[in-house]
Amino acid sequence: MRILVIEDNHDLAANLCEYLEERGHLVDAAEDGLSGLHQAVHNAYDAIVLDVILPGMNGITVCRMLREEAGKETPVLMLTARDSVDDRVTGLEAGADDYVIKPFALREVDARLHALVRRASAKGQSRRLEVADLSFDTGTLKIRRGSRSIELPPIPMRILEMLMKHSPRVVPRGDIEAEIWGKTPPDSDALRAHMHVLRSGIDHPGEARLLQTVRGRGYRLADADTL
Secondary structure, eight states: OEEEEEOSOHHHHHHHHHHHHHTTOEEEEESSHHHHHHHHHHSOOSEEEEESSOSSSOHHHHHHHHHHTSOOOOOEEEEESOOSHHHHHHHHHTTOOEEEESSOOHHHHHHHHHHHHHHHHOOOOOOEEEETTEEEETTTTEEEETTEEEOOOHHHHHHHHHHHHHTTSOEEHHHHHHHHHTTSOOOTTHHHHHHHHHHHHHOOTTSOOOEEEETTTEEEEOOGGGO
């Protein structure tokens, strides 16, 4: 893989680049947000490792500009020292695909990058999933609720697909984590942050609530009036 590391901590960036290069990856590095954004826009990368706190332009802004202005869909793994759900949700809503919290194990970063690239490159047959007025074409990745279009980051989108396929059954939290992260499960709040992004996307005020938390069991996507 060709990877861009945008990290202003010289020692951390050097260790991360060396580790990834030892595993056969081609790695470029940037020490500030502006130069990192420039490289991300003008070069083709398989994945980007992006720190949140950067000089000049923070990682949230870099990620948002990469998605909204440059139209780049390169998978982004965000590095954050902020251990709150709100901070993580902010990164996900800006377009990040996943995140790890500092301090982290280098092998976890490598494993998450592999998972992100696999998901980005996976090509499945088109299948239209429907629950109430929510539809998801898994081939074109188009999601609609009634007359409005919905944009979701890759992980909330993958969770949505799983919940729609199992609707109206309850999907245990552990099953979702295993499907998304495999043998490298994240910290306990990671799934909650992704579910917040998913709920914000599909359940707007005035609409019937489709995404339901079943306390002590997991999550369900279904029209409550039909249960």
